[in-house]
Amino acid sequence: MSDYKFFAQVNEAFDKAAKYSKYDKGLLDQIKICNNVYHVTFPLERDDGSIEVIHGWRVEHSHHKLPTKGGIRFSTTVNEDETMALAALMTYKCAVVDVPFGGAKGGIKIDKSRFSDSEIERITRRYAYELIKKDFLGPGSDVPAPDYGTGAREMGWILDTYRQLKSDINAEACVTGKPIPQGGVRGRTEATGRGVYFGIREACKNKEDMEDLGLEPGLEGKTFVVQGLGNVGYHAAQNMIQGGAIMVGVAEIEGSIYDAEGIDLERLMEYREDTGSILGFDDTTELESNTKVLEAECDILIPAALENQINEGNAANIKAKIIGEAANGPTTAKAHDILREKGALIIPDSYLNAGGVTVSYFEWLKNLSHVRFGRMEKRFEEGSYRKILNVIENISDRKFSEAEMGILAQGADERDLVDSGLEETMVNSYNELNELRKTHDIDLRTAAFLNAINKVGIIYNQMGIFP
Numbered sequence: 001m002s003d004y005k006f007f008a009q010v011n012e013a014f015d016k017a018a019k020y021s022k023y024d025k026g027l028l029d030q031i032k033i034c035n036n037v038y039h040v041t042f043p044l045e046r047d048d049g050s051i052e053v054i055h056g057w058r059v060e061h062s063h064h065k066l067p068t069k070g071g072i073r074f075s076t077t078v079n080e081d082e083t084m085a086l087a088a089l090m091t092y093k094c095a096v097v098d099v100p101f102g103g104a105k106g107g108i109k110i111d112k113s114r115f116s117d118s119e120i121e122r123i124t125r126r127y128a129y130e131l132i133k134k135d136f137l138g139p140g141s142d143v144p145a146p147d148y149g150t151g152a153r154e155m156g157w158i159l160d161t162y163r164q165l166k167s168d169i170n171a172e173a174c175v176t177g178k179p180i181p182q183g184g185v186r187g188r189t190e191a192t193g194r195g196v197y198f199g200i201r202e203a204c205k206n207k208e209d210m211e212d213l214g215l216e217p218g219l220e221g222k223t224f225v226v227q228g229l230g231n232v233g234y235h236a237a238q239n240m241i242q243g244g245a246i247m248v249g250v251a252e253i254e255g256s257i258y259d260a261e262g263i264d265l266e267r268l269m270e271y272r273e274d275t276g277s278i279l280g281f282d283d284t285t286e287l288e289s290n291t292k293v294l295e296a297e298c299d300i301l302i303p304a305a306l307e308n309q310i311n312e313g314n315a316a317n318i319k320a321k322i323i324g325e326a327a328n329g330p331t332t333a334k335a336h337d338i339l340r341e342k343g344a345l346i347i348p349d350s351y352l353n354a355g356g357v358t359v360s361y362f363e364w365l366k367n368l369s370h371v372r373f374g375r376m377e378k379r380f381e382e383g384s385y386r387k388i389l390n391v392i393e394n395i396s397d398r399k400f401s402e403a404e405m406g407i408l409a410q411g412a413d414e415r416d417l418v419d420s421g422l423e424e425t426m427v428n429s430y431n432e433l434n435e436l437r438k439t440h441d442i443d444l445r446t447a448a449f450l451n452a453i454n455k456v457g458i459i460y461n462q463m464g465i466f467p
């Protein structure tokens with residue numbers, strides 16, 4: 001799979017959808033292209049005094065909205081092509097869920113397990129410094145978030161680095177996914193996985209689709225396999241189980257396990273914490289490789305690790321009828337076609353994992369407005385409280401009734417507000433895509449791209465061209 005080109009895969013899906021749009025080639029090219037691509041290298045002095053050169057990238061895909069927004073990935077897979085593809089997906093994802101950001105992505109090519117915590121901190125801070133120097137980081141220009149291999153800890157270091165260099169009253173809004181005491185928002189860590197659950201639940205409600213797949217409507221009793229038990233995979237699995245689904249298979253780096261009777265997620269996490277592996281857990285069967293479980297018997301397959309996992313090599317063997325793309329780009333274009341021919345329903349990444357950026361948007365708004373969500377009836381006048389509810393209304397396209405306003409104003413905390421905004425966003429966006437799918441008789445991925453092209457295209461048209 002060494003000839004795998006992620007950005008070309010994204011553009012192939014884009015081109016397929018673009019045929020249904022009304023825009024001409026020039027404008028479509030402008031939507032597709034990456035506006036800024038920055039490759040940075042810097043030296044790291046290792047704990048033993050040796051020097052190692054580190055490679056990082058930040059790509060701002062689309063400036064039709066500012067700031068641009070997208071996570072930072074730490075992985076050995078990081079390269080320019082991957083970062084460009086992920087940045088482009090961010091543009092389309094934000095448009096699909098009506099979050100007013102352009103897309104961006106960053107990455108550092110490292111194997112985290114080779115570095116101490118203090119080395120990781122120095123790498124993160126130096127990378128942030130390099131981005132700040134080139135105006136690739138700031139509350140109004142480009143706002144990173146966690147992605148594969150990074151989390152709240154790294155975001156906290158990025159904020160602190162920014163604050164050391166800039167006297168900016170909005171500094172907290174320069175990055176999202178921060179620790180709560182540093183301006184993070186409750187529910188951001190879980191948001192992507194929880195959004196994955198809301199999206200799959202919505203898809204399973206559709207009687208017609210479930211009938212076509214030979215499944216009962218609803219999530220209750222449906223079996224699923226998850227690949228990757230990191231931030232997204234763990235929270236998706238946890239929410240799926242709470243929603244009534246049964247986890248029958250898991251893949252992690254070290255291998256994959258299966259048990260048709262169901263696997264206890266929380267005990268599996270504890271077991272992996274203690275032993276460093278999922279293998280040997282309870283009565284599960286160990287499969288021959290860490291990708292084998294993707295082909296196991298289940299209703300729903302949730303790839304939540306990396307791109308290019310469902311490809312020409314395994315697509316024909318996949319038995320799941322629903323593919324919930326929690327990771328970015330898990331299915332190649334060819335695999336997508338094979339699965340579609342088999343009649344599978346693919347819920348695409350550009351919609352399904354948008355819960356993270358949706359809640360990042362809430363966090364960014366919270367930081368810019370300099371208010372503190374949470375138990376507000378004790379701290380704020382009703383007016384301020386309503387301001388925040390109005391923000392949630394605008395984001396989620398939901399109108400709270402006077403009664404709801406009253407109830408929420410008296411009892412809601414930040415977590416509830418974030419959660420209801422996330423749920424509404426995922427439900428409404430699914431239904432919007434579904435309508436488009438029906439109108440043009442296309443699949444959900446094409447509908448998501450078309451939806452994004454329409455929304456981004458209109459903005460480019462209205463903006464005009466700066467001479």
Ligand SMILES: NC(=O)c1ccc[n+]([C@@H]2O[C@H](COP(=O)([O-])OP(=O)(O)OC[C@H]3O[C@@H](n4cnc5c(N)ncnc54)[C@H](O)[C@@H]3O)[C@@H](O)[C@H]2O)c1
Pocket residue numbers: 071146147148149150192227228229230231232233251252253290304305306307326327328329353354356357
């Ligand atoms: N973190 C977010 O908010 C967010 C938002 C949108 C999309 N995503 C996407 O979701 C995916 C996962 O991101 P994350 O933040 O959960 O990363 P993470 O680093 O928290 O977790 C990834 C997990 O996948 C496992 N993994 C790696 N390769 C594997 C393999 N071949 N087989 C099985 N397991 C494997 C890792 O060991 C790790 O536990 C990525 O594609 C990312 O771009 C993340």
